[in-house]
Amino acid sequence: MAKSIAVIGIGRFGFSVAKTLSQLGHQVLAVDVNEEQIKLASGYVTHAVQADTTDERALIQLGIRNFDFVVISMGDDIRASILTTVICKEQGAKYIIAKAADDLHARLLYKTGADKVVQPETEAGIRLAKSLVSENIIDYLELSDEYSVHEIRIPKIWVGKSLASLDIRVKYDVTVIGIRRSETILVTLDPNEPLLAGDIIIMIGSNKGFEQICSLKS
DSSP states (O other): OOEEEEEEOOOOOHHHHHHHHHTTTTTEEESSHHHHHHHHTTTTTTEEEEOOSSSSSHHHHHHHOOEEEEEETTTTTTHHHHHHHHHHHTTOSSSSSESSSSSSHHHHHHHTOOOOOOHHHHHHHHHOOOOHTTTTTTEEEEEEEEEEEEEEOOGGGGTTHHHHHHTTTHHSEEEEEEEEETTTEOSOOTTTTTTTTTTTEEEEEHHHHHHHHSSSSO
8 A cells, every 4th residue: 555755855865765665656745945856856756845844834734744654864954853853743743764864863863753763874884894794694674783684695504405404593583584596586485495505595583693694604
Protein backbone atom coordinates (compact mmCIF):
# COMPACT_ATOMS: atom_id res chain seq x y z
CA MET A 1 0.00 0.00 0.00
CA ALA A 2 1.31 3.43 -0.93
CA LYS A 3 2.33 5.67 1.98
CA SER A 4 2.25 9.45 2.23
CA ILE A 5 5.59 10.97 3.17
CA ALA A 6 6.66 14.58 3.66
CA VAL A 7 10.37 15.19 3.11
CA ILE A 8 11.50 18.47 4.62
CA GLY A 9 14.89 19.73 3.47
CA ILE A 10 15.81 18.89 -0.12
CA GLY A 11 19.59 18.75 0.00
CA ARG A 12 21.47 15.75 -1.41
CA PHE A 13 20.15 13.38 1.26
CA GLY A 14 16.58 14.69 1.23
CA PHE A 15 16.42 14.71 -2.56
CA SER A 16 17.66 11.12 -2.70
CA VAL A 17 15.06 10.01 -0.15
CA ALA A 18 12.20 11.87 -1.86
CA LYS A 19 13.11 10.68 -5.35
CA THR A 20 13.52 7.04 -4.28
CA LEU A 21 10.25 6.97 -2.34
CA SER A 22 8.43 8.46 -5.32
CA GLN A 23 9.95 5.88 -7.67
CA LEU A 24 8.71 3.17 -5.30
CA GLY A 25 5.17 4.42 -5.82
CA HIS A 26 4.59 6.46 -2.66
CA GLN A 27 2.97 9.89 -2.39
CA VAL A 28 5.77 12.34 -1.62
CA LEU A 29 5.63 15.99 -0.61
CA ALA A 30 8.99 17.78 -0.91
CA VAL A 31 9.42 20.92 1.18
CA ASP A 32 12.33 23.37 1.26
CA VAL A 33 12.82 27.05 1.93
CA ASN A 34 15.03 27.30 -1.17
CA GLU A 35 13.14 27.85 -4.42
CA GLU A 36 15.87 26.24 -6.54
CA GLN A 37 15.72 23.01 -4.54
CA ILE A 38 11.95 22.89 -5.01
CA LYS A 39 12.33 23.35 -8.77
CA LEU A 40 14.83 20.47 -8.78
CA ALA A 41 12.52 18.15 -6.85
CA SER A 42 9.27 19.06 -8.58
CA GLY A 43 9.87 16.74 -11.51
CA TYR A 44 10.31 13.69 -9.28
CA VAL A 45 7.72 13.94 -6.50
CA THR A 46 3.94 14.21 -6.13
CA HIS A 47 4.05 17.77 -4.80
CA ALA A 48 6.87 20.24 -4.12
CA VAL A 49 6.32 23.30 -1.94
CA GLN A 50 8.55 26.19 -0.96
CA ALA A 51 8.02 26.92 2.74
CA ASP A 52 9.82 27.90 5.93
CA THR A 53 9.07 24.96 8.23
CA THR A 54 10.29 26.82 11.31
CA ASP A 55 7.03 28.76 10.94
CA GLU A 56 4.25 26.79 12.63
CA ARG A 57 1.63 28.22 10.27
CA ALA A 58 3.43 26.75 7.25
CA LEU A 59 3.33 23.22 8.67
CA ILE A 60 -0.33 23.59 9.64
CA GLN A 61 -1.17 24.65 6.07
CA LEU A 62 0.74 21.66 4.73
CA GLY A 63 -1.36 19.35 6.90
CA ILE A 64 1.71 17.72 8.37
CA ARG A 65 -0.34 15.60 10.79
CA ASN A 66 -1.94 13.76 7.87
CA PHE A 67 1.26 12.15 6.56
CA ASP A 68 2.26 8.60 7.44
CA PHE A 69 5.89 9.69 7.81
CA VAL A 70 7.76 12.97 8.05
CA VAL A 71 11.45 12.97 7.09
CA ILE A 72 13.35 16.00 8.37
CA SER A 73 16.61 16.12 6.45
CA MET A 74 17.94 19.53 7.48
CA GLY A 75 20.98 18.10 9.24
CA ASP A 76 23.28 21.00 8.41
CA ASP A 77 20.93 23.61 9.90
CA ILE A 78 20.65 22.33 13.46
CA ARG A 79 18.38 25.12 14.72
CA ALA A 80 15.92 24.69 11.84
CA SER A 81 15.84 20.92 12.14
CA ILE A 82 15.12 21.04 15.88
CA LEU A 83 12.43 23.71 15.53
CA THR A 84 10.81 21.79 12.66
CA THR A 85 10.88 18.58 14.71
CA VAL A 86 9.24 20.30 17.70
CA ILE A 87 6.49 21.83 15.56
CA CYS A 88 5.82 18.58 13.68
CA LYS A 89 5.50 16.74 16.99
CA GLU A 90 3.19 19.38 18.45
CA GLN A 91 1.04 19.28 15.31
CA GLY A 92 0.52 15.53 15.65
CA ALA A 93 2.93 14.12 13.06
CA LYS A 94 2.53 10.33 13.17
CA TYR A 95 6.18 9.28 12.77
CA ILE A 96 9.18 11.58 12.50
CA ILE A 97 12.53 10.52 11.05
CA ALA A 98 15.22 13.17 11.37
CA LYS A 99 18.75 13.50 10.03
CA ALA A 100 21.42 14.50 12.56
CA ALA A 101 24.79 16.13 11.98
CA ASP A 102 26.40 14.56 15.07
CA ASP A 103 25.66 12.66 18.29
CA LEU A 104 24.64 15.76 20.28
CA HIS A 105 22.27 16.83 17.52
CA ALA A 106 20.84 13.29 17.49
CA ARG A 107 20.15 13.38 21.23
CA LEU A 108 18.42 16.75 20.91
CA LEU A 109 16.26 15.47 18.06
CA TYR A 110 15.14 12.49 20.14
CA LYS A 111 14.35 14.76 23.09
CA THR A 112 12.31 17.13 20.91
CA GLY A 113 10.10 14.48 19.31
CA ALA A 114 11.90 12.46 16.63
CA ASP A 115 10.90 8.78 16.56
CA LYS A 116 14.03 7.78 14.65
CA VAL A 117 17.29 9.62 13.98
CA VAL A 118 19.74 8.79 11.21
CA GLN A 119 23.34 9.91 10.77
CA PRO A 120 24.20 9.03 7.16
CA GLU A 121 27.84 10.11 7.33
CA THR A 122 28.47 8.15 10.54
CA GLU A 123 26.68 5.08 9.22
CA ALA A 124 28.61 5.24 5.93
CA GLY A 125 31.85 5.49 7.89
CA ILE A 126 30.98 2.41 9.95
CA ARG A 127 30.17 0.42 6.82
CA LEU A 128 33.44 1.45 5.18
CA ALA A 129 35.50 0.59 8.27
CA LYS A 130 33.88 -2.83 8.57
CA SER A 131 34.43 -3.59 4.89
CA LEU A 132 38.10 -2.62 5.18
CA VAL A 133 38.87 -4.88 8.13
CA SER A 134 36.81 -7.83 6.92
CA GLU A 135 36.87 -8.75 3.24
CA ASN A 136 33.72 -10.84 3.76
CA ILE A 137 31.42 -7.89 4.59
CA ILE A 138 29.60 -6.44 1.56
CA ASP A 139 27.12 -4.20 3.39
CA TYR A 140 25.92 -3.51 6.91
CA LEU A 141 22.94 -1.88 8.62
CA GLU A 142 22.93 -1.23 12.37
CA LEU A 143 19.57 -1.81 14.06
CA SER A 144 20.72 -1.21 17.65
CA ASP A 145 23.86 -1.50 19.78
CA GLU A 146 23.42 -5.27 19.83
CA TYR A 147 21.74 -6.21 16.54
CA SER A 148 22.32 -5.54 12.86
CA VAL A 149 21.79 -6.76 9.32
CA HIS A 150 24.86 -7.95 7.41
CA GLU A 151 25.40 -8.90 3.79
CA ILE A 152 28.40 -11.22 3.85
CA ARG A 153 30.38 -13.17 1.27
CA ILE A 154 30.30 -16.73 2.62
CA PRO A 155 33.52 -18.05 4.18
CA LYS A 156 35.27 -20.73 2.12
CA ILE A 157 34.67 -23.30 4.84
CA TRP A 158 30.90 -22.92 4.29
CA VAL A 159 31.04 -23.74 0.57
CA GLY A 160 29.30 -27.02 -0.14
CA LYS A 161 27.59 -27.10 3.25
CA SER A 162 23.88 -26.59 3.86
CA LEU A 163 22.25 -24.07 6.20
CA ALA A 164 20.87 -27.01 8.19
CA SER A 165 24.31 -28.51 8.74
CA LEU A 166 25.88 -25.15 9.61
CA ASP A 167 23.18 -24.48 12.25
CA ILE A 168 23.94 -20.75 12.03
CA ARG A 169 21.06 -19.58 14.22
CA VAL A 170 22.09 -21.73 17.18
CA LYS A 171 25.86 -21.24 16.85
CA TYR A 172 25.92 -17.50 16.15
CA ASP A 173 22.50 -16.10 17.15
CA VAL A 174 21.86 -14.80 13.62
CA THR A 175 19.13 -15.70 11.12
CA VAL A 176 19.57 -16.07 7.38
CA ILE A 177 16.93 -14.02 5.54
CA GLY A 178 18.22 -14.35 1.98
CA ILE A 179 21.00 -15.41 -0.35
CA ARG A 180 22.26 -13.36 -3.28
CA ARG A 181 23.42 -15.71 -6.01
CA SER A 182 24.67 -14.02 -9.18
CA GLU A 183 21.88 -11.57 -10.10
CA THR A 184 19.17 -13.38 -8.12
CA ILE A 185 18.12 -12.92 -4.48
CA LEU A 186 16.74 -16.12 -2.96
CA VAL A 187 14.31 -15.62 -0.08
CA THR A 188 12.62 -19.04 -0.11
CA LEU A 189 15.51 -21.13 1.15
CA ASP A 190 15.98 -24.88 1.17
CA PRO A 191 17.92 -25.58 4.40
CA ASN A 192 19.39 -28.73 2.85
CA GLU A 193 20.72 -27.10 -0.34
CA PRO A 194 24.51 -26.68 -0.41
CA LEU A 195 25.91 -23.15 -0.45
CA LEU A 196 27.91 -22.24 -3.56
CA ALA A 197 31.20 -20.40 -3.94
CA GLY A 198 30.41 -16.73 -4.53
CA ASP A 199 27.12 -16.81 -2.61
CA ILE A 200 26.41 -13.68 -0.58
CA ILE A 201 24.31 -14.37 2.49
CA ILE A 202 21.99 -11.80 4.07
CA MET A 203 21.55 -12.21 7.83
CA ILE A 204 20.00 -10.43 10.79
CA GLY A 205 21.05 -10.96 14.38
CA SER A 206 23.63 -10.49 17.12
CA ASN A 207 26.68 -8.31 16.48
CA LYS A 208 28.76 -10.75 18.55
CA GLY A 209 27.65 -13.54 16.25
CA PHE A 210 28.66 -11.57 13.18
CA GLU A 211 32.10 -10.95 14.69
CA GLN A 212 32.54 -14.71 15.06
CA ILE A 213 31.41 -15.35 11.49
CA CYS A 214 33.74 -12.68 10.09
CA SER A 215 36.67 -14.24 11.94
CA LEU A 216 36.21 -17.51 10.00
CA LYS A 217 38.66 -18.20 7.20
CA SER A 218 37.50 -16.53 4.03
